[in-house]
Every structure is written in structure tokens, then in C-alpha cells.
Amino acid sequence: MxxxxxxxxxxxxxxxxxxxxxxxxxxxxxxxxxxxxxxxxxxxxxxxxxxxxxxxxxxxxxxxxxxxxxxxxxxxxxxxxxxxxxxxxPKLLQPLALTSYTEGVRAQGREPGRIVVTVETRPADARLAADLRLEPGEDVVHLERVLQADGERVGLESSYLSKARFPRLLDDFDPAGSLYAFLHEELDVRFGEAEERIETVLATPREALLIGTNPATPMILLHRLTWTPDGEPVERVRSLFRGDRFTFVTHLHS
The missing domain is CATH 1.10.10.10 (Winged helix-like DNA-binding domain superfamily/Winged helix DNA-binding domain)
Structure with a gap:
């Protein structure tokens, strides 16, 4: 040939x-x-x-x-x-921007979904406390959810937020819904900027089981820390996406 x-x-x-x-x-x-x-x-x-x-x-x-x-x-x-x-x-195109997973998936005519794995309160370790500007040991809300697109499992997301800053989360938020929409529409939170780190990894056996993928499938791991326009931390997020189902896109300006 x-x-x-x-x-x-x-x-x-x-x-x-x-x-x-x-x-x-x-x-x-x-x-x-x-x-x-x-x-x-x-x-x-x-x-x-x-x-x-x-x-x-x-x-x-x-x-x-x-x-x-x-x-x-x-x-x-x-x-x-x-x-x-x-x-x-075709792979899903997810923007690297201050938009939610829900918005990115719906923009492509697909239906987003989430399967709730964990909703808990836990003490912040030193690193998480520093990121969210808390004292070590202060309570944070941890949400862990499997991400779906048209019913297909495509990722796993863990979000951490200060319980003291967002006391209504555990009582009023539907963990199967969009966290960004709840923060913006119900709590009037404004997102100002974020820092995002991207790397490639292999899923752990637990992560592969939750996402329903082969452990040998390349995964894209995103770490995001988000602040309000006043510089107050909102959340720290760890998102794991299937490398065979996602492409990430961003717009650069000089």
C-alpha cells in the first residue's frame, strides 16, 4: 500500500x-x-x-x-x-471557558445528565483549605457526579465548596442538576476568573468502573479553581473526561 x-x-x-x-x-x-x-x-x-x-x-x-x-x-x-x-x-467539544458542562453539551444538541455518586460534608485538608481560603479542618461540601451526554457516561466530576459560604447547598441544591446554574440563579454568585490545569492520565479502577470505560482508555484531567470578580474563591473542581469522547477548545486573543 x-x-x-x-x-x-x-x-x-x-x-x-x-x-x-x-x-x-x-x-x-x-x-x-x-x-x-x-x-x-x-x-x-x-x-x-x-x-x-x-x-x-x-x-x-x-x-x-x-x-x-x-x-x-x-x-x-x-x-x-x-x-x-x-x-x-463525533467527539464532544467542550469549551475551556467559564461555562458549565451543561451549557457546553447542550450547545451541541446533546442532552447533559449527571449520576450522583457522593454528596457529603468533609473537613478541608491543608491544600484544599488554602485554595478556598479556609482554615484547615473547616467543613466543605463535596459533590461527586458521573457526567453523561445523551445517557452515555463520559466523565466524572468532583466539586468542593465552602459549607459556611454556601449553607443552602445541601438543603436546596439538586445534585443531579447544574451547579453553576444554581449558584448563579439562586445564590446570585458571579464568576470572575478561573485557573485551569490540564493533564492526561489513566483512570483508577474505581473511576473506570464509575465511568464505564476501559482502564486503558486515555483520560483528560482538569483541575479548576474559580473566583468571583472580587477574588473570593467559589469552588475547586476535579473533572475527569474520556479522551476518546472529548475535544477541548478555547479562543485565544492577543
Whole structure:
């Protein structure tokens, strides 16, 4: 199989996967051909049989499986129990901005949802207390929720807020709803700025079980600390998103 290094999509690096010596790994050549096939098939369509695909790509089944596995990890294919592997839907685009998860998902015509895992009061450790400008040991409200999009589990979010600053949270807030909407609409909280750190990780066994994903699936971890316009801390959030289902986008200005 021949691949012209000059032929590439605008969202892919030039010569992606092609070593400088020009010898293209057979699994990668098969992967490129499979990508073209996925565009033809469309979302939700099942892949042809492994034998048919191996013949089409001119590779062994072992080599084909390597290409398919990479496409599954990248979120281009979905393996379903008891049925064939199918073409995945487009990834969700989540803005890196002072907007809620709910707003980001609804903007794409998808329905957000949350499964409540934990609602508790706990003492703040030294680091959390420093972030929220509390004394160590002061009570914070901890909300842990599985994030959904159209009923599919796509992430896990843990939010920490001062119980003294937001005493109505435990009594009045529906933990299955949007926390940002409640803070803004019910408590008149205004968000001024936030600091966000992003890294890639693998889910712990517990996190993988809650999200319903393979522990080998790459995850995107976001840490966010949010303040009001007056500089008062509002919340600290740890959000874990499936790397095969999310793309993050932001707008930069000079």
C-alpha cells in the first residue's frame, strides 16, 4: 500500500506516523485506509468482518487488530458487547471557558445528565483549605457526579465548596442538576476568573468502573479553581473526561 506523505487532512500533522526513513509501518497503512472507510460508512455503521478488512488492507489479522485497537482508543470506533465494532459519533467539544458542562453539551444538541455518586460534608485538608481560603479542618461540601451526554457516561466530576459560604447547598441544591446554574440563579454568585490545569492520565479502577470505560482508555484531567470578580474563591473542581469522547477548545486573543 502506498501513502503519499503530502496528502493529509488539515487537522493532522504532516507526515503523521511516517518515519523519516519513509518506511510506513503496515499497521499504520491499514489504519489510514480504515479511516477513509469510516468516513464512507458514517456514524453508527458496523465495520465489515475482520477477514474482509484484512484482505482489503492487505495485512494479517494481527496487524489489522493493532490498527483497529488504536482507532478504538482514539474514539473513532466503539466496541460493543455482543455485536460488531461500529463507527463512533463525533467527539464532544467542550469549551475551556467559564461555562458549565451543561451549557457546553447542550450547545451541541446533546442532552447533559449527571449520576450522583457522593454528596457529603468533609473537613478541608491543608491544600484544599488554602485554595478556598479556609482554615484547615473547616467543613466543605463535596459533590461527586458521573457526567453523561445523551445517557452515555463520559466523565466524572468532583466539586468542593465552602459549607459556611454556601449553607443552602445541601438543603436546596439538586445534585443531579447544574451547579453553576444554581449558584448563579439562586445564590446570585458571579464568576470572575478561573485557573485551569490540564493533564492526561489513566483512570483508577474505581473511576473506570464509575465511568464505564476501559482502564486503558486515555483520560483528560482538569483541575479548576474559580473566583468571583472580587477574588473570593467559589469552588475547586476535579473533572475527569474520556479522551476518546472529548475535544477541548478555547479562543485565544492577543
Amino acid at each position: 502506498r501513502i503519499d506523505p503530502g496528502q493529509h487532512r488539515a487537522d493532522q500533522p504532516v507526515r503523521a506516523g511516517i518515519p523519516e526513513h519513509g518506511r510506513i509501518p503496515r499497521y499504520y497503512a491499514a489504519k489510514i485506509e480504515l479511516l477513509a472507510l469510516l468516513d464512507e460508512l458514517g456514524e453508527g455503521a458496523p465495520l465489515p468482518s475482520e477477514r474482509e478488512l484484512a484482505e482489503r488492507c492487505g495485512v494479517s489479522r494481527v496487524t489489522l487488530r493493532q490498527a483497529v485497537t488504536e482507532l478504538v482508543l482514539e474514539g473513532r470506533l466503539i466496541r460493543r458487547h455482543g455485536s460488531r465494532t461500529v463507527v463512533a459519533p
